[in-house]
Amino acid sequence: MPTNQKSSIKSFFKTVIKKKFLSCKKIVNQDILDELYYELQLPYSRYSWLKEYINNRLFQKDLQNIIKIFIQQQEYKENNKLYIEKQKEVNKKIRKEILKYKQSKEKPTKKQISYYNSLCKKYSLEIEDIRNKSKLDLINMISEIVNKENNDSKL
Numbered sequence: 001m002p003t004n005q006k007s008s009i010k011s012f013f014k015t016v017i018k019k020k021f022l023s024c025k026k027i028v029n030q031d032i033l034d035e036l037y038y039e040l041q042l043p044y045s046r047y048s049w050l051k052e053y054i055n056n057r058l059f060q061k062d063l064q065n066i067i068k069i070f071i072q073q074q075e076y077k078e079n080n081k082l083y084i085e086k087q088k089e090v091n092k093k094i095r096k097e098i099l100k101y102k103q104s105k106e107k108p109t110k111k112q113i114s115y116y117n118s119l120c121k122k123y124s125l126e127i128e129d130i131r132n133k134s135k136l137d138l139i140n141m142i143s144e145i146v147n148k149e150n151n152d153s154k155l
Contacts, residue, residue, distance in 0.1 A: 017071055
């Protein structure tokens with residue numbers, strides 16, 4: 001069996017297992033195989049090449065092993081979902097810190113400078129010297145002005 005066919009059938013099993021796993025926690029291998037047999041009965045099946053392998057004992061045993069592995073992987077994902085979510089949050093914070101660090105070393109863009117100047121004119125504020133300011137400094141200054149004006153307008 002060529003590798004693209006192997007990956008295709010593995011992908012099929014992964015999607016079926018994921019779909020079944022979400023609906024019920026206990027998956028029976030026979031359900032998944034039934035789904036495959038149903039797929040083979042369709043007139044325009046993507047897996048028509050499987051018809052020659054489906055009755056082979058060795059192939060069926062391999063399918064059972066693949067299904068077992070995918071079910072274990074799905075169970076592992078379910079069990080570690082909280083940990084994975086926490087890890088994502090930590091990574092998100094780290095990326096924000098890295099971005100802030102990069103911005104603190106860069107010069108402000110022309111758009112930022114013009115936006116800052118227009119905000120200062122609009123709200124009659126004194127324009128500070130921004131030649132030695134970083135991109136991050138200007139972002140903070142702009143957000144400070146906008147937040148201050150939003151708070152004033154709410155009152």
